[in-house]
Amino acid sequence: MSPTLPSSLGETLRQLFGDRFSTAQALREQHGRGESHYTPAIPDAVVFAESTEEVAQIVRLCAAEGVPVIAFGAGTSLEGHLTAARGGVSIDLSRMSQISRVSAEDLDCTVEAGVTREQLNTHLRDMGLFFPIDPGANASIGGMAATRASGTNAVRYGTMRENVLSLTVVLPNGQIIRTGGRARKSSAGYDLTRLFVGSEGTLGIITEVTLRLYGIPETISAALCSFETVEQAVAAAIAVVQLGIPVARMELMDRGLIQAVNAYSGLSLKIEDTLAFEFHGSPASVQEQVEMVAAIAEDIGGRDFEWANAPEDRNRLWKARHNAFYAVVSQRPNAKGWSSDVCVPVSELSGCIIKTRELLETCSVPAAILGHVGDGNYHVVFAVDPDNHAELEEVAAINKKMVRYAISVGGTSTGEHGVGSGKIAYMREEHGDAVDLMAVIKSAIDPQNIMNPGKILPR
Incomplete structure (x- = not known):
């Protein structure tokens, strides 16, 4: 049974976000499932964020109460990623749909997490450019980065892992970080971009993505x-x-x-x-x-x-x-x-x-x-x-x-x-004791386990 959202937190979110905060049953049900067969588990509330700063504000408030947060993009996931295993707040990023910058000279762009694949390619078409990662569904770019998506073009153009240059991420304490710049390679420090690409919202919420582009x-x-x-x-x-x-x-x-x-x-x-x-x-x-x-x-x-x-x-x-x-x-x-x-x-x-x-x-x-x-x-x-x-x-x-x-x-x-919740059972069989290191990383970054709990690693 999902815990009830603390009334003080619910009231604070309502005051801050007005009608962008909702506890309506139908909306919660929509945000507690993807497109597959998994039994929905609905969040206690949904908040529609419109900026990185708003996401950080929501996360800070939830962290203070130990309330889980689940990022929601286009809702097209297939392995139970969106189920609210412990209730909490679903942060809907679909209104974060700005294409912030396109550089035809450098073949890159920066977009907010709610931009969809089709929206981006429509915007790029008249510039003679395209973004090739094509998982089939009109998924959000943030969700594609979070699940390390690929698709029909991967044999030539690779996956999201190869095509994400840097990220803006809100950490479980509400801190905002950027994981790199626009350079095509770097030897400076740990590769945090690759850590968050594929983390499925369990380490932080991706709010902005810088991508490689290609000529049509x-x-x-x-x-x-x-x-x-x-x-x-x-x-x-x-x-x-x-x-x-x-x-x-x-x-x-x-x-x-x-x-x-x-x-x-x-x-x-x-x-x-x-x-x-x-x-x-x-x-x-x-x-x-x-x-x-x-x-x-x-x-x-x-x-x-x-x-x-x-x-x-x-x-x-x-x-x-x-x-x-x-x-x-x-x-x-x-x-x-x-x-x-x-x-x-x-x-x-x-x-x-x-x-x-x-x-x-x-x-x-x-x-x-x-x-x-x-x-x-x-x-x-x-x-x-x-x-x-x-x-x-x-x-x-x-x-x-x-x-x-x-x-x-x-x-x-x-x-x-x-992995979501559907492939957790195979993680140790595939990765052996490396799963323990993943758990250490998860605990270090998200000690309260509020970031999409119950996904990738059982805890």
């Missing part, structure tokens, strides 16, 4: 290639990576997902295990990439290349891919999505996906495999009845086997979704 490629081409078996599709992906072909995107969609996407997005893609590619560069370099990938795919059994060179065709293709989660879930009335992701060395990818396919053969709920196979990351999406305990236990058992197999071959329990 001169030429962009996309293609689909179908395969008779998923093993062939994965083998082609591995060959492309091992030959060093700089594809921008390389996505696996198994035939079950293709069927779901066709129904959900009104497409007519061939129902076979499929790789989707995107190529960026000059006309000559894109042509070279296309020819090399086509030859590799054909040698391994690929067929029926379908090209999408017009922007509207590419956008339709990638929108369908981004809607994969909803496509699978839509196959059952009133279902919720359970999406799990692992990442393994590319050389182990084929074995892991084959193992996962075997686990799904007897699964009683709709499920599909997809993933950013160019960097060894793949997902399984299940459409579950959240009230059916037998189903949840069945999927949990499959998930556990998939995760443990990935860890056993040198992989990780989560390639991009984050």
Whole structure:
């Protein structure tokens, strides 16, 4: 049971923030869950912050009372990050949506945490720039940094870890720090930026992010290639990576997902295990990439290349891919999505996906495999009845086997979704005694354990 918000704290927040402070049931329920199957745990109150200073003020007041604080961005998380495990105050950062600065010369920008990925790229488009990290959902930049997100472009452009230059963070005592500058490299002190990227709000609240930017490629081409078996599709992906072909995107969609996407997005893609590619560069370099990938795919059994060179065709293709989660879930009335992701060395990818396919053969709920196979990351999406305990236990058992197999071959329990509350059970299995050091860091920075408690590390 969540503790009741101290009346004095609630009254102080109401006086300071007026109608931006709320204890309304519906709003609290919205802020106590993400997009996955996890049972909501609602905060005691929600405050909409509009500046770093306001976030710091809220945190200082909560820290004085020992009240938990949970940062909320766009609400698109998948591993239970937003549940208020001990009640407390949800700080909604969505109104912190200013793009503070863009430097075309330095290929960087600074944005507030509530700026979304699509908002940023719309702003950058007329400058000939873009931000490539694309987790699918229109997530907030602050949330993407907090979960160390990546997505469909990661095979070429990396993840948030490689593309965040510096952060502004509010610590658990309300102190505001900046973790670096705009220089592309530094040897000065501990790398605090990397400490907070991926910390999921358990060490502090990210309120501002400085990012790397890229020029919009001169030429962009996309293609689909179908395969008779998923093993062939994965083998082609591995060959492309091992030959060093700089594809921008390389996505696996198994035939079950293709069927779901066709129904959900009104497409007519061939129902076979499929790789989707995107190529960026000059006309000559894109042509070279296309020819090399086509030859590799054909040698391994690929067929029926379908090209999408017009922007509207590419956008339709990638929108369908981004809607994969909803496509699978839509196959059952009133279902919720359970999406799990692992990442393994590319050389182990084929074995892991084959193992996962075997686990799904007897699964009683709709499920599909997809993933950013160019960097060894793949997902399984299940459409579950959240009230059916037998189903949840069945999927949990499959998930556990998939995760443990990935860890056993040198992989990780989560390639991009984050730990949240859903992957805590695997932290020691993956990291061993290093988990104890993580706990020491958490205790040193957040001795009261008020920052998103119950996430990443059990405590």
